């Protein structure tokens with residue numbers, strides 16, 4: 122079902138708030154005077170480096186309102202470090218909002234939100250949308266250790282039940298969040314997942330075994346973030362002409378694509394094409410991924 | 413559509429360039445493979461302020477492209493190995509090219525191939541379309557085994573591909589050279605003699621980054637092409653050397669993000685510049701480049717961009733007309 126597309130454009134933003142919920146994790150509050158329309162859950166921004174010289178970096182839009190949004194940054198390299206070091210009053214530019222995001226309406230009335238690490242940043246707006254629809258939601262949230270589990274209270278305040286997993290067992294289930302979710306065994310109507318690729322692959326397996334439709338927000342290295350470079354692709358189910366099947370949200374000006382065939386373990390000879398995480402995604406139905 | 417070299421205000425410096433038969437209002441072309449078909453960037457920049465867009469390279473047969481990951485951020489640049497993902501010339505002409513008709517800047521098709529015959533065949537069919545104002549011959553793609561780049565690295569193949577493409581179109585033909593050669597000026601001369609109207613200098617520089625945790629290359633393809641600020645000095649030198657060897661215009665590219673970067677290329681001998689990765693750093697880079705070059709000319713009392721082309725290159729051999 123195509124959704125109305127919020128117009129994306131270049132925005133100038135000022136840092137108005139900065140907190141560090143854990144070492145190496147920073148939440149930046151930004152005033153964005155030109156941001157009028159609402160942002161859909163799961164959309165992201167391409168945030169330019171204050172000094173240029175390096176490509177802009179993709180960050181999920183964590184919270185958003187009129188003329189305001191926030192970003193959650195986990196420092197992993199030079200660009201995330203540069204943004205995490207911004208002080209209140211500093212200015213940055215960004216392209217936003219980008220991507221198709223989650224579709225809350227098709228997740229049913231008992232939604233499992235499954236987050237690994239900074240993947241949590243893509244799920245807060247969705248959680249709010251799910252609750253607004255009157256649906257129920259549970260958050261399964263995993264990280265390395267208790268100290269890296271941040272902002273759970275934001276979900277709890279929405280009335281969402283939170284279960285945690287940590288690699289070292291310092292809080293909640295000891296092990297991966299996908300195993301916590303599998304062990305929990307509750308019959309959710311839909312899953313929304315965001316986190317590192319190995320976690321999402323495992324989540325896709327669990328979802329498929331349990332026959333629960335899952336929307337996964339993927340991460341690949343980005344170049345442009347706007348669909349121009351074809352650097353961020355993932356293999357996706359396609360018809361015989363290469364048209365990708367069952368994408369979430371609106372597809373705009375999708376050019377023709379080459380078709381590939383791949384033998385997978387469960388399914389036999391499967392047709393696929395490479396679609397762009399930044400433009401056709403970043404959220405995809407897990408059943409349509411051919412990874 | 414081609415934008416005519418109309419000067420709105422006579423006090424404004426003339427930034428127009430002529431490349432073969434192609435007239436560009438602004439000396440900026442968006443690098444092939446970095447700008448989609450232009451439409452992708454339309455929400456973020458006024459496309460009528462670009463000289464033109466070089467489309468993503470197209471081949472005779474459909475290509476899926478390389479397995480991901482296709483990109484890796486590295487200091488001051490990025491590695492890419494897209495692998496020429498494209499639907500093949502048939503589907504491209506049938507379904508995609510018509511959509512390029514309403515672009516308010518020049519639209520330059522890009523052709524890649526694996527044989528001399530491929531280059532002739534695809535160039536002929538693509539150049540026949542009204543939506544396409546000129547053709548760039550990508551004989552320098554480093555991400556398809558050794559096959560693609562062989563053309564730009566082998567004088568005989570470079571000559572044969574250029575001649576073959578020249579024979580099938582009267583539209584402006586730009587030949588895109590690889591920096592991964594010992595003597596780029598020699599290949600440049602060969603392409604000029606074989607009928608190229610202009611040269612794009614340079615394509616990406618071969619490179620690799622290794623994931624030290626997983627102990628394997630970060631790109632799915634293993635090696636890739638390095639672009640961005642990291643390659644700028646390599647590109648400036650290549651333009652400098654090529655500008656001493658040929659008389660045809662050069663589209664200088666490699667790491668251009670600001671007007672100062674672009675000016676290095678003009679002063680080395682480029683008539684126009686290509687901006688690829690710089691768009692990923694700043695989507696407004698192309699308009700900032702034009703504005704900055706204009707200010708530079710005004711500050712120096714110059715009325716035409718072409719008057720500074722090659723100004724830092726004593727042996728500049730090109731034509732400033």
Ligand SMILES: Cc1cc2nc3c(=O)[nH]c(=O)nc-3n(C[C@H](O)[C@H](O)[C@H](O)COP(=O)(O)OP(=O)(O)OC[C@H]3O[C@@H](n4cnc5c(N)ncnc54)[C@H](O)[C@@H]3O)c2cc1C
Nearest residue numbers: 179180181193194195197198199200201242485622623624
């Ligand atoms: C749609 C989307 C949304 C995102 N949302 C967020 C978000 O909300 N918050 C957030 O913090 N991030 C988010 N990311 C991830 C973020 O964009 C990337 O992590 C980005 O690459 C960081 O840039 P960087 O320059 O800091 O690190 P980079 O230099 O790009 O490094 C990226 C990763 O590669 C690793 N790496 C680099 N070089 C090597 C090497 N030689 N060997 C091994 N590993 C290496 C780094 O350790 C790091 O894990 C998102 C990504 C996408 C696609």
Ligand SMILES: Cc1cc2nc3c(=O)[nH]c(=O)nc-3n(C[C@H](O)[C@H](O)[C@H](O)COP(=O)(O)O)c2cc1C
Nearest residue numbers: 350443444445469492550615639640666667688689
């Ligand atoms: C992601 C990406 C894809 C590219 N694809 C092509 C291509 O299909 N054909 C081509 O001729 N050049 C291609 N290039 C090379 C660019 O057009 C440009 O020549 C090169 O990157 C150097 O300029 P830059 O540093 O401004 O990007 C590509 C570059 C990048 C970064």
Ligand code: FES
Nearest residue numbers: 344346350351399
């Ligand atoms: S990052 Fe360039 S197409 Fe997605």
